[in-house]
Amino acid sequence: MLPRGIGGSDDFVDVCTTLQVPASGAHFVSARGRDVMLTRGKDQQIIAFAGNCTHAFAPLKDGRIENGEVVCALHGARFDLATGRARSGGCPNLPRLAVRIEGRRVLVRPTPGPAR
Ligand code: FES
Numbered sequence: 471m472l473p474r475g476i477g478g479s480d481d482f483v484d485v486c487t488t489l490q491v492p493a494s495g496a497h498f499v500s501a502r503g504r505d506v507m508l509t510r511g512k513d514q515q516i517i518a519f520a521g522n523c524t525h526a527f528a529p530l531k532d533g534r535i536e537n538g539e540v541v542c543a544l545h546g547a548r549f550d551l552a553t554g555r556a557r558s559g560g561c562p563n564l565p566r567l568a569v570r571i572e573g574r575r576v577l578v579r580p581t582p583g584p585a586r
Contacts, residue, residue, distance in 0.1 A: 491576065518578045525547045
């Protein structure tokens with residue numbers, strides 16, 4: 471078994487347990503030095519987004535959760551927790567990251583894939 475935080479050859483990083491990702495709200499982790507925001511979609515599947523605001527890259531973990539959105543602490547941009555869609559300020563949507571569930575562990579590939 472690989473030590474926690476060390477992924478295999480496929481670039482996934484073990485970041486937390488499934489129980490740490492709340493049914494509503496967000497859980498913030500770091501994967502290979504990159505901020506990651508974990509949330510749940512409409513059917514409660516775990517979703518990962520880049521954890522920095524797309525306006526000026528402030529860490530979203532410093533913001534607040536409000537009405538199904540994360541609100542950036544720096545200038546107030548808002549992003550939907552279930553989709554990563556920007557709801558204000560003309561910012562790009564949050565980049566989505568690949569997630570893999572292994573047992574009760576959540577693994578994330580911390581590099582954004584192509585835009586969706
Ligand atoms: S850095 Fe988030 S709104 Fe400006």
